[in-house]
Amino acid sequence: MTSVHAGRIGKAFCSGKARPWREASSLIIAAPSNASSSGIISDYSLLYLKRTSGSSFPNAYVYPGGALDNADRNPKWILQFSKYCKNFISCVINDFFLKSIGKYQSDLFLSDTTSLKKGAVPNEIAFRICAIREAFEESGLLLLTSDPVWKKQGFTDIRCKCVASLLSNQQVEVWRKKVRENAEEFFNLCVFLNMVPDIWSLKEWSQWLTPAFSGFMKSNKRFDTVFYCCCLREMPSSVSYDAIETTEYLWKSPAQMIEMFLAKKAHFFPPQIIENMRLLNFTAIEKLNEYICERSSLGIERWTPYIVVTKDSMHVELLPGDAAYPEDFNESTELTGIPSIDLTYEQLKSLQPTFRMRFTLTPKDTLMSLSCTAKLKLGQISTAPIQSVLNMQSSL
Structure with a gap:
């Protein structure tokens, strides 16, 4: 697996290259x-x-x-x-x-x-x-x-x-x-x-x-x-x-x-x-x-999720603006596996700013892991506070 380092936002994909996607x-x-x-x-x-x-x-x-x-x-x-x-x-x-x-x-x-x-x-x-x-x-x-x-x-x-x-x-x-x-x-x-x-x-x-x-x-x-x-x-x-x-x-x-x-x-x-x-x-x-x-x-910026696995086997989706999102990420590269990061999930949580979400077995835990403290570019609004959702008096 590939190891990634903490970094800021990746560079925009060059418009002169053919895009391997629809x-x-x-x-x-x-x-x-x-x-x-x-x-x-x-x-x-x-x-x-x-x-x-x-x-x-x-x-x-x-x-x-x-x-x-x-x-x-x-x-x-x-x-x-x-x-x-x-x-x-x-x-x-x-x-x-x-x-x-x-x-x-x-x-x-x-x-x-x-x-x-x-x-x-x-x-x-x-x-x-x-x-x-x-x-x-x-x-x-x-x-x-x-x-x-x-x-x-x-x-x-x-x-x-x-x-x-x-x-x-x-x-x-x-x-x-x-x-x-x-x-x-x-x-x-x-x-x-x-x-x-x-x-x-x-x-x-x-x-x-x-x-x-x-x-x-x-x-x-x-x-x-x-x-x-x-x-x-x-x-x-x-x-x-x-x-x-x-x-x-x-x-x-x-x-x-x-x-x-x-x-x-x-x-x-x-x-x-x-x-x-x-x-x-x-x-x-x-x-x-x-x-x-x-x-x-x-305008808008392309958000390409970068999924990593932590030392304690947690799968986390990183988005541009997150401190752990790799600066040199090439969006057109098809990775042979999910890259690893040399941090436990708790250590990753300490890296700021954040724009990330952990893949979990339960919807509640997924929403609890969603964190966006990064100041998003181009006037984009952040996610609403998670607690505003969990406080809903639903009939679950």
């Missing part, structure tokens, strides 16, 4: 509700889908999402958006391209103005189209607009709504099947409805790259996933899982889903555990929307 988008969708969970009140719920047993993340509850398709980069999108947004290219540069790219900004978003002006669809747009397309395929939610000039109503106004009601239930299912079989059909659906994907309402939330260990997660099963967050004006009237990639859907508050996790009624992978714990910081959808609008201009 690129994907995921969408955290919040909608107004009167959800409450054992004394922790939230006025919104999130959409969760349960993956099938044969998926890359079997039986886990996830946010809608999937792999990027060439159809999401089709130059026809530029012409379609230009019909509804005057000076669309200038709009993209002003609203989606960052004014400056920090050292740790994701290399997926390079704000390529030259290629955009030549008609290419930049990643800033393609990944949003992908997230909206996948949400429609998997849940039937259709997040389109014919009035994309959202700033006229205020920077943090919530304007996004599901427009699936423009179609009959039968038409929704027909189009979902078409889009599932050929991603190009999503463009045709937008033309049919005289609308465009509401990319303006999707705000960058985070970016996760699955780790690679031989026998654990092969390179061709790794996903570099951009998580977006979108707040809806109203709860959609109908949602349905696709019975192909998903077997169930739930509208639940982050607190309710954490309670289900504690009760072993919901299975999460580490990104969903951590994102739910971060979302616990927001009990009002207006505050969540304000945060994502203000923070999104700062």
